[in-house]
Amino acid sequence: MGKTMSEKILAHASGQENVAAGDIVWVDVDRAMMDDILGPRVEIAEKIKLLGDKVWDSKKVVIISDHYTPPASIKQAEIVKFTRDWAEKYGVEKYFEFAGPCHQVMAETGNVLPGSIVLGTDSHTCMGGALGAFASGVGSTEMLGILVTGKTWLKVPQTIRVEWKNQLAKGVTAKDISLKTIGEIGHAGATYKAVEYTGDTIHGLMMDERMAITNMAVEMGAKVGMMPVDEVTKEYLKGIGIEEYPIYQSDKDAEYCMEYCFDAEKLIPQVACPDGVDKVADAEDVSFTSVDQAYLGSCTGGRLNDIRQAAMLLKGRKISKNVRMLVSPASVNIWKAADEAGYLRILADAGAVILAPTCGVCVGLHSGLIASGETCISSSNRNFIGRMGSKEGRIFLGSPLTVAASAVTGRITDPRTLM
Amino acid sequence: MISKKGRALKYGDNINTDIISPPQYMELGIAEASAYAMQAADPEFPKRVKPGDIFVAENNLGSGSSRETSPLTLKYLGISCVVAKSFARIFYRNCINVGIPALECPQAGEIDDGDELEIDIEKGSIKNLTKADVYRCDVLPAHIMEIIHAGGMFEYLYKNLGNKRKDI
Numbered sequence: 001m002g003k004t005m006s007e008k009i010l011a012h013a014s015g016q017e018n019v020a021a022g023d024i025v026w027v028d029v030d031r032a033m034m035d036d037i038l039g040p041r042v043e044i045a046e047k048i049k050l051l052g053d054k055v056w057d058s059k060k061v062v063i064i065s066d067h068y069t070p071p072a073s074i075k076q077a078e079i080v081k082f083t084r085d086w087a088e089k090y091g092v093e094k095y096f097e098f099a100g101p102c103h104q105v106m107a108e109t110g111n112v113l114p115g116s117i118v119l120g121t122d123s124h125t126c127m128g129g130a131l132g133a134f135a136s137g138v139g140s141t142e143m144l145g146i147l148v149t150g151k152t153w154l155k156v157p158q159t160i161r162v163e164w165k166n167q168l169a170k171g172v173t174a175k176d177i178s179l180k181t182i183g184e185i186g187h188a189g190a191t192y193k194a195v196e197y198t199g200d201t202i203h204g205l206m207m208d209e210r211m212a213i214t215n216m217a218v219e220m221g222a223k224v225g226m227m228p229v230d231e232v233t234k235e236y237l238k239g240i241g242i243e244e245y246p247i248y249q250s251d252k253d254a255e256y257c258m259e260y261c262f263d264a265e266k267l268i269p270q271v272a273c274p275d276g277v278d279k280v281a282d283a284e285d286v287s288f289t290s291v292d293q294a295y296l297g298s299c300t301g302g303r304l305n306d307i308r309q310a311a312m313l314l315k316g317r318k319i320s321k322n323v324r325m326l327v328s329p330a331s332v333n334i335w336k337a338a339d340e341a342g343y344l345r346i347l348a349d350a351g352a353v354i355l356a357p358t359c360g361v362c363v364g365l366h367s368g369l370i371a372s373g374e375t376c377i378s379s380s381n382r383n384f385i386g387r388m389g390s391k392e393g394r395i396f397l398g399s400p401l402t403v404a405a406s407a408v409t410g411r412i413t414d415p416r417t418l419m
Numbered sequence: 420m421i422s423k424k425g426r427a428l429k430y431g432d433n434i435n436t437d438i439i440s441p442p443q444y445m446e447l448g449i450a451e452a453s454a455y456a457m458q459a460a461d462p463e464f465p466k467r468v469k470p471g472d473i474f475v476a477e478n479n480l481g482s483g484s485s486r487e488t489s490p491l492t493l494k495y496l497g498i499s500c501v502v503a504k505s506f507a508r509i510f511y512r513n514c515i516n517v518g519i520p521a522l523e524c525p526q527a528g529e530i531d532d533g534d535e536l537e538i539d540i541e542k543g544s545i546k547n548l549t550k551a552d553v554y555r556c557d558v559l560p561a562h563i564m565e566i567i568h569a570g571g572m573f574e575y576l577y578k579n580l581g582n583k584r585k586d587i
Contacts, residue, residue, distance in 0.1 A: 024562060037445055038486055043517075047573050051580055068446070075446040123485040123509055139487035139513035141572045187433060188479035192508050221482065245529065269566055276433065363442045374552060384437040384483060391441075393458040 004159040004253025005226055006194040009134040009248050013117045019160040021255070031060055031111050032146045033120030035102050036079055037067040037365075040086040042121075042140040048090075048147060056150035058091040062111050064102035065095075067359040072366030100331030100357035101299035103127040103215065108240065108333055114229045115246040119146060124299055124381060126222065127215035130207060131237070132229040132247065137218065157194040158222045158257035160185070164201035166265040171416035173309065174209035175301060175379065175399035177201070177262075178216045179270040183280025184260060191221030194258065196250060198228055201264040205237040205383075208305035209393050215300045216381050217279040270398040271377070275278070275385040283402050284414040292374040294319070294407035295388075296347075297328030297355070298362040298402055301379025304334050304341075306400035311343035313404040313415060314350040320410030325352035325403075326368045332357055364388045370395075377406045421540040421567065423500040423520065425471040429532040432478040434460060436510060439481070439489040453492045470497030473538070475530045477503065481510020490514045500538055502527050502545065502556065515563055517570030524556035539569065 003011075007019055014025035032055075034040060040063070048055075055061050063083060071077035080097065087095035099105045103124055106112050114132030118125060121143050128135025138152070146152050162181055168174075179182050185195075195217045202210065210227055217219065217225025227233075229247045237243065269283040296310050307329060319325050327347050329335040335357055338344050346353050360367040362380040369389030370376050376388055379402075383395035398406070401415035408418060438459045444452040457464035474493055480503035481489060490513045493501065500520045504527045514521035520540050530536065535548040543558035559567065567576035 024560065038488070042487055042574070043491070051573075051576055073446065079446060121485055122577055123483065137485035137509050138510060139485055139490075141487060141516040142512060143565075145516075145572055145576055148540065148580065187482060188505060188507065191479070191505065218483075218509075221479065223508060365442060365446075369443075382437070384435050385459045386435050386441055386443075389443075 001255055002253035004194065004196065004254040005132070005228070005248045005250045006134060006157055006159055006224060009115055009117070009311050010154065010156050012115065015341070019156050021156050023156045025151055025156060026151050026153050027117050029060065029115035029150055029152060030125060031118040032143060033062045033064065033102060033106055033118065033125065034143060035039045035067055035122050036065040036083040038121040038140055039063060039083055041079055041082055043141055044144045044147065045086055047144055051148045055090050055092065055147045059095065061092045061147065062094040062106060063087040064099065064105050064399040065094050065097040066100060066102050067363065067365055069098045069358055070356055077156060097334070098356065100334070101359050103299040104303070104330040107131060108331055109213065110240050110242050113242065114233065115248050119152065123218045124215050126217045126225045127211050127299060129217065129225040130215040130227050131233055132227065134224055136223050157192060159194040159196050160190055160258045160260070161256040162195055162197050163199035163261045164197065164264050165199050165261065166201060166263055167204065167299060168201065168264045168267065171401060171419050172267050172269055173399040174205055175213045176267055176270045177264065178213045179272055179280050179397065180262065181212055181268055182216060182219050182278050183270065185220045185280060187219065187276055187278040188221045188338045190217070193222055194224045194226055195220065195222045196226045200299060203230055206305060207232060208303040212300055212304065219381060269399060269402050269416065271412060272383055274383055274394040274396065276399065277383060283412060286412050287414060289375060289396065290410055291323055291377045291406050291412060293368065293370055293376040294323055294325040294403045295361055295368065295376055295378040296382035296403050297326065297330065298359065299330055300381040301400050302328055302330035302334065304337050306379060307334070307338045307343045308341065309406055310400045310404035311346040313401055313418060314408065315346050316352055317408050319351040319407040322410045323407050325407040326355055326361055327352050328355040328361055329357050361388065377403050377412055379403045421565045423473060423538045423540065425499055425536060426469070427473050427475045427530050427532060427534045427536050428468060429530055430460060430476045433482055434476045434480050436484040436486050437480045437487045440486055440492055445486070445488055449491050449495050450486060452488065453495050456492045456496065463494060468496045468498065471499050472497060473502060473536050474498045475502045475527055477528055478505050480506050482507035485509045487513045487517060490517045490519055492517055504528060515566055516572035520567055522556040524554050526554040529554065577578045
């Protein structure tokens with residue numbers, strides 16, 4: 001029986017010839033990532049003093065202040081300062097601030113490599129699977145253990161194989177693939193498991209699009225969302241100066257606990273309705289819903305291709321006077337690239353407000369919360385009750401195109417009707 | 420034997436981390452933020468929870484964020500143990516790591532709010548004293564029981580690293 005890429009990576013990381021789903025293994029961690037909101041301030045800073053008061057390998061630790069940047073209150077400012085000072089005290093040179101949401105910054109800075117174990121104090125760390133890394137979220141105390149030992153225990157997951165075949169139609173995007181998959185598998189349908197996305201549709205996607213899919217694997221409860229390493233992966237890594245890394249691919253006869261097969265040609269724009277990421281509907285079926293805020297951004301839906309798509313749809317159009325559209329590019333690099341390409345100007349001309357790269361809007365911390373009775377259509381990853389502000393507000397998740405189209409009409413809109 | 424005895428506070432499916440720890444209050448410390456715990460599901464929760472209570476839910480408890488503030492808040496408010504039909508994986512690990520046993524029990528749906536429970540963690544049994552019934556729950560694997568016995572991941576690390584490394 002062959003092995004899945006997850007089994008191969010975990011075998012290597014635990015120094016064993018072979019491991020199989022269900023085994024408990026102690027792995028060496030390649031990158032330990034902390035953010036500001038759940039990093040050193042929670043449990044870690046106080047307790048590490050009693051555990052040797054140093055990190056096991058400062059070169060393998062990355063700290064990114066992204067949730068509370070720019071700070072909206074003195075308390076938030078104090079947390080960012082604390083995080084910055086902590087990084088310096090413990091010799092962590094890979095410290096980023098105001099650079100963008102951590103998962104995008106991790107990828108851009110070459111801290112997520114194929115075959116590596118990347119653990120971070122944010123659940124969407126699983127995005128790194130788009131680059132073939134075994135990447136997953138952990139809590140702060142678990143991070144404390146990793147920081148002092150460089151290791152943690154993992155149960156080798158079973159894998160669900162999700163195959164997408166054929167080409168996407170015009171107006172349909174990777175985000176729709178992501179939402180459709182979650183709608184089928186369910187909010188807890190992949191709990192404890194690895195999800196492996198494959199098929200010619202996936203191989204045909206650029207890295208920006210792939211990341212929008214693996215980012216949301218946790219919304220099905222998955223431990224990791226993996227994608228095979230191919231030419232697109234290699235090109236992306238070459239673009240940031242990285243050419244050497246191990247490649248682990250799933251064997252043809254690897255064992256999967258479940259298999260799904262979807263036809264991309266038949267897919268139409270999807271939205272996740274309040275208050276569940278798996279409450280997925282065709283966008284055209286909820287087009288009666290009026291929106292107050294349209295959000296284009298986050299580690300899921302704020303990459304250059306997302307901004308490009310929204311700009312192409314909004315070029316020469318104006319957003320509805322009843323809608324405020326907020327745009328937060330997923331990193332400073334993306335902000336600059338979108339500016340150079342003229343996309344930000346197009347969005348601003350249409351009436352959108354361009355924000356700093358930040359996690360703030362997605363998780364209701366600053367820069368654009370919603371009030372009671374308001375509805376937001378968002379290209380981000382989670383629509384739990386109260387997440388973006390008032391618990392009496394409503395959040396729909398859709399693709400960047402659906403967000404842009406909805407901003408124009410003032411109600412949830414299938415973008416194909418405007419293309 | 421590790422046993423927990425207490426009153427059940429019972430909730431349904433998909434009690435996620437945004438409900439347990441609303442993100443807007445996370446800049447506060449655990450003590451202050453705990454006043455807002457479970458706001459979207461049960462605003463009375465912080466007032467009605469008493470030390471020793473057992474938090475019971477149905478499917479997919481703790482889905483969403485990796486925020487350890489969720490189990491830390493439950494711990495701060497006095498929750499001694501968490502029982503659910505199923506757990507989201509990061510929340511599950513976080514509960515264990517902060518020293519709250521997390522037990523999967525397929526019959527958790529039969530428990531009602533206010534029922535008195537007595538749990539034998541090593542045997543994997545939950546006695547419902549109110550309903551005079553007994554349910555099976557998961558027996559935790561040995562490596563997790565070691566963490567539970569120590570009182571949490573920090574205590575486990577303190578004990579083990581302290582024994583092995585003279586510089587700690």
